[in-house]
Amino acid sequence: xxxxxxxxxxxxxxxxxxxxxxxxxxxxxxxxxxxxxxxxxxxxxxxxxxxxxxxxxxxxxxxxxxxxxxxxxxxxxxxxxxxxxxxxxxxxxxxxxxxxxxxxxxxxxxxxxx
Amino acid sequence: xxxxxxxxxxxxxxxxxxxxxxxxxxxxxxxxxxxxxxxxxxxxxxxxxxxxxxxxxxxxxxxxxxxxxxxxxxxxxxxxxxxxxxxxxxxxxxxxxxxxxxxxxxxxxxxxxxxx
Numbered sequence: 001x002x003x004x005x006x007x008x009x010x011x012x013x014x015x016x017x018x019x020x021x022x023x024x025x026x027x028x029x030x031x032x033x034x035x036x037x038x039x040x041x042x043x044x045x046x047x048x049x050x051x052x053x054x055x056x057x058x059x060x061x062x063x064x065x066x067x068x069x070x071x072x073x074x075x076x077x078x079x080x081x082x083x084x085x086x087x088x089x090x091x092x093x094x095x096x097x098x099x100x101x102x103x104x105x106x107x108x109x110x111x112x113x114x
Numbered sequence: 115x116x117x118x119x120x121x122x123x124x125x126x127x128x129x130x131x132x133x134x135x136x137x138x139x140x141x142x143x144x145x146x147x148x149x150x151x152x153x154x155x156x157x158x159x160x161x162x163x164x165x166x167x168x169x170x171x172x173x174x175x176x177x178x179x180x181x182x183x184x185x186x187x188x189x190x191x192x193x194x195x196x197x198x199x200x201x202x203x204x205x206x207x208x209x210x211x212x213x214x215x216x217x218x219x220x221x222x223x224x225x226x227x228x229x230x
Contacts, residue, residue, distance in 0.1 A: 004157075033218070042222040043158075043203070058217060090157055101146060101207065103218070105157035 002026050006091050006106035013081045013113045021076040021109050023091030031094045032074040033103070034058075034066060036087040043090070049074055050096065081113045116141045118206055120221035127194055127228055135189040135224045137204035142182050145207045149178050149189050152201045152223070161202075162189070166209070194228045201225050 004025045013019055023032065034046040045058030047066040055066045063085060065077045074093075078085060091106040117140045127133050137147070146165045150158040162171045162178040164187070170179040177190040187204055203223040 035220075040222070043205075043220040045217060045219075048217070092158075101148075102160040102163050103148065103150075103158070103205075104160070105150075107157045108155075 004091055004093055004104050004106040006089075006109050008109060009107070010110045011112070013078075013111065015082060015113060017081050018077070018079050019081065019111075020078075021089055021091075021111075023074045023076070023093075023106060025072055025074075025091075025093040025104070027093060027104065028071070029093035029104070030071075030096045032068065033092045033094075034064070034074065034076045035090045035092065036060065037090060037108075038087050046076065046089075083113045085111065086113045087111060116144075116206060116208065116219045118204060118219050118221040120202075120204060120224050122224060123222070124225040125227070127226075129194060129196060129228055129230050131194050131228075132190070132192050133194055133226070135191070135202050135226070137187040137189070137221055139185045139187075139206050139219075141208075142185050143209040144182060145209050147178075147180055147187050147204060147206050148218075149176075149187075150203045150205065152203060154200075158203065191226075194226075196228050196230055199226055199228050 007022045033048040035043045044060045049055045049068040052071040067075045089109045092103045094103045119138045121136045148163045149161045152158045164171045164180040175192040180187045201223040205218045205220040
């Protein structure tokens with residue numbers, strides 16, 4: 001049972017470089033989310049999607065872009081990485097309200113920006 | 115803006131004790147509340163989900179209660195074991211309406227250590 005899979009698991013970037021984090025889920029969930037987790041700040045929502053082809057901003061969207069071209073995939077892009085984006089990134093998915101809203105998380109991506 | 119606070123930030127107990135973790139939220143207009151467990155270096159695992167119309171949910175040794183009007187939830191762990199050591203987080207989903215469903219707000223978590 002794969003659930004929510006994130007790639008890569010670790011990445012080191014230099015300031016100004018770009019990268020894409022991939023999230024894939026095999027549970028046919030409508031909703032998908034990208035969070036970042038920082039010490040003392042907890043989990044903060046970056047962007048989320050309520051269905052294929054739709055995305056919305058969360059609490060801390062600046063410096064990130066997302067795309068949901070296929071229902072099972074949710075991509076998080078950093079166009080020009082900054083040291084402030086050093087964090088652990090988590091993807092999650094769920095059914096919409098009324099269909100069971102438990103969130104299922106991936107195992108995270110540890111990103112360091114030097 | 116919804117704010118979620120968890121108290122205590124850390125808790126250390128001997129094996130076998132019953133314990134309570136607290137979660138409070140500032141906006142009572144929630145759709146549901148979830149409790150999660152996070153092990154070091156891992157993702158979060160959903161433990162219990164309480165709908166706004168419910169008062170409590172139980173799973174094994176875990177019991178979560180919700181008092182929406184006062185903005186509080188508790189997670190009760192009975193007969194704690196060393197394997198329960200982890201960080202426990204609560205998260206609230208806003209009340210139904212538009213796409214705000216997606217904007218879950220998390221507390222910062224309680225780090226639980228159960229020592230033998």
